[in-house]
Amino acid sequence: MSMSVSRRKILRLGGAAAAATATYGLRLAGPAQAAPDAFTLCGTWEMTGSLANTGLLCDRGSRLAVETLAPKLGLKATYVTVDTEGDPGKAVRKAGEQMSQRGTRFFVGGASSAIALAVSKEVNKAGGVYVTTGGADELTGSECTKATFRWPVATFGAVEQTVRPLRQRLPNAKRWYTLTPKYVFGEALLRNVRRVLGETGAELVGNAYHGLGDREFSGYLTEAQAARPDVLCLLSFSGQTADTLRQAVDFGLKTSTTVLVVWSAGLDQYRAIGADVLDGVYLGAQYWHELDTPQNSELVPLFRKAFGGPPTYSEISGYMLARLILEGVAKAQSTDSRQVIGALEGLRYEGPTGPEEVRAADHQCLKNYYLLKGKPAKAMRSPDDFVEILSAGKSFPPPAETGCKAI
Amino acid sequence: MQLYMSQLLNGIGLGMIYFLVAVGLTLVFGVMRFVNFAHGAFYLLGAYGTFTVMQVTGSFVLAVAAAVAAVALLALVMERAVLARIYALAPTYHILATFGVTLILEEAVKLLWSPAPQRVATPEMLRGLTQMGPFAYPTYRLTIIAVAALCALGLWYLLERTRYGALVRGGAESREVVSLLGIDVRRLFTVNFVLGAALAAFAGALVSPIRGADPGMGTEALAVAFVVCVVGGLGSFSGALAGALAVGILQSLATSLWGAGAGLVAYIAMALVLLVRPEGLMPRASRGAA
């Protein structure tokens, strides 16, 4: 009993100090204080299946965070990986097992939105904490839960920070054409594009929907070409983006129009696309390893040392999800889920994209989204120097408009 | 109008690739009564082989040739080691064994190359657009159409005008007759299987600059090849060509008319054909009372 009282006192102290410094100066929790119990952080990642390449990268980012950061924060944390097999059903069952059998309460994961949503519900039901990288708006919107936090920017911000600045840069490019994967995420991006174009006096002259499994885009590109747009705006992600871009270049669309990829996946994707195709293409991104921030200048060498190259967005994302859990536990000085959730709500910290903050109302991290532009091969200083950063900013719908009611 | 012309051209390009994949499947089924679920894996390996050889040598032509040769060799080993043991079994076992082989090959690709998609650059001299009267079309895609058409012509000659072709057609009619002629049916099967695999690998190699290489592409190609075979008539060369072009053109036109449903068009076509004309659009010449 007395133990828990003293802990709560420390929590109050720690909380006040953290709020005052407004950085992650959480090493306040010195050895003199009672450290929180040892705990397990479980990464539910797509280790096999079609999303395995992303899952493997996220997983090693999370593991690196636990291995390097937990000792610094004075925490005894172990990291375990659970393979979702790319299937929400398996993910839910395995996350459930972790909770009921091993008593695990802390989860990160969700390279696939569908899996993120499913695990989010399951972890919430059992009273855990889940930090996700899932892209679906619903995660911190209509399907938000008390347990779920999301690090990356949602569709609203991605469109605001790409379409709007591009409209300012190219005021005469008024005819836009979108290629949209037909499912919830694509629809959400399209809705936002339509709104921003309307607000900035441009016109959406056409949109083509394609299936999530499509790999051959000649038909859609021909459609786009016939509409004679100024900007071809791609709303797909990962493998499909690479295929569409490559084929758009074949069809000469890059010379006749400006190409914008609203949701690009970062370094690993750029390597797969290649500099010749990327040259001159505008890209929206969550992270780029050449960001000039204090945190990033620490993270890049860390990843270089661990994996022999600069971090990809997937790795950073995996790292940040795990870090948020660790920060939460350190700030709460407790492994009690409710206290960790309380500690995370409103947390301000120095992140890889600069100062970041966890919004209490919907558990969405407020961080930058970037507009990048592909460099010509000649201007590249190193093999990974694919893009230049054009602009950055934070855009999030006000809490009242997210549709999140469960928090 | 120009839009539909372009879509037609897209459809023909798509159809020619489908043809290269499907014709191998149909040859193997026609002659050996064997459903090869691993056929898509040859297409997959063709693309990955091209990627690797291209990285080492930088030559696209060399890469394609080496990839096709390597896959042909693999197909030879597979035919001898796996297929020869199961020809006599029911088709269910053909499907299962080759399904197992597919799992092995697909996973081996992920193991050897990583699950991430790989990129193959379009050969330098085939980049850009070719102007054809009022409209321009990607040069590389035109090249694919031309090369695949030449391939089809060569195959037609091989099957209709040579001794090998006569044997293949004869073997499809009746194994006994061919055996009586003193022909080693086993060797015929082997040659036939390796040829089919090489064609699929060639298709994979040709498309790699367009869509890159990724571990899922084999399954995708197999599904399309099945559709093509059913639409065209399983076991028939001209059926494979007609079916492939029909599916390709239908899909391309559908992207103009029905966007997201384009992927479904092929399956609807297939179901319709199975319902109305189960033997396919262009079935093999009557087999008599085989």
Add this chain to the structure above:
Amino acid sequence: MTPVVLTYAAAVIALPVVAPSVPLATEILIFALATLGCHLLLGYGGLLSFGQGAFFGLGAYAGGLYALYGSGPWGANAIICVLGGTMVGAVAAALVGLVAIRRVGAGNRGHGGAVAFLMLTFAVAQVAYFAAYNMTGVTGGENGLLDVPRPPVSLGGAARFNLDAPLAFYAFVAGVLMLAVALLDRLVRSTAGRALIAIRENEGRAAAVGYDVARFRLSVFTLSGGLAGCAGALYAIFLGLVPLSAIDVMQSERIVVMTVLGGTGSLIGALLGTASFIMAADALSNIWPHWPLVLGVGIVLIVFFARGGLWSIGAGLVQGLAPGRASRRGKPAPDGTIGLQPGARS
């Protein structure tokens, strides 16, 4: 109680202890139901269907939607949920079968019929997936059908049993499975079952004797769809959601693989195949992400050396250990259809 039913009963009791967790044991029993359907179709109908995932998925959506929106006297009852899923699966299979089975007979020369059936069911699986993917208003599309509650078992009046606890739900699934096994075991040993074997062994002769081959096959296909739908409904309330993966083509593949792995010689094969596949996948996926390679090798080896699947290996072992108790193990038929007699009728 026959040996088959007894074996199932013993396995169902042992599984929660043997398996790494109760949810995993539950998943095994659920998929065993779907595998039993495929088993029946392959082992007795002689047909390989790549469309079982479609019926499984339809049952899952039906069960999930019922659990979400069902109300009134017919609402919130796990029994109705499962019956509904079964009905939907069975009706869908019957409709597909009306067309597909006819084709089996029509083009049966040179195995063409079985291949046409396989391709048609494959097309059905694709179409079902596309439909579920596009009908986001009903299915939730790619995100899945979320927040599916788990209804209690209600036997009329005040008798309600809550299924929230893992073991309670396991017991419910076990009850459904035992019921299905008992019925199937009776079926395969009845005259209808013998007729099916006769058809599988020699279709022409069976038809000549006067069996309506197509009707028997349609009945088996309908039954297999019902079992898949039943499993789907259970899966929906087990997970509390219906993921799109419940209806994708991989689901169909998985069901076929589990069937073949177990072998179609005895109904026990379905449980053997399902349990070993799911437990191996669960264990291996944490050790080596490339475990499907092992699975592929396993399938090829089974086709080479043990076409009766794990069941025949197990039966062979038992036979070897107890030579005095010769079971009625048939030789593989020359055309390779599985030659084991159903049920160890000792």
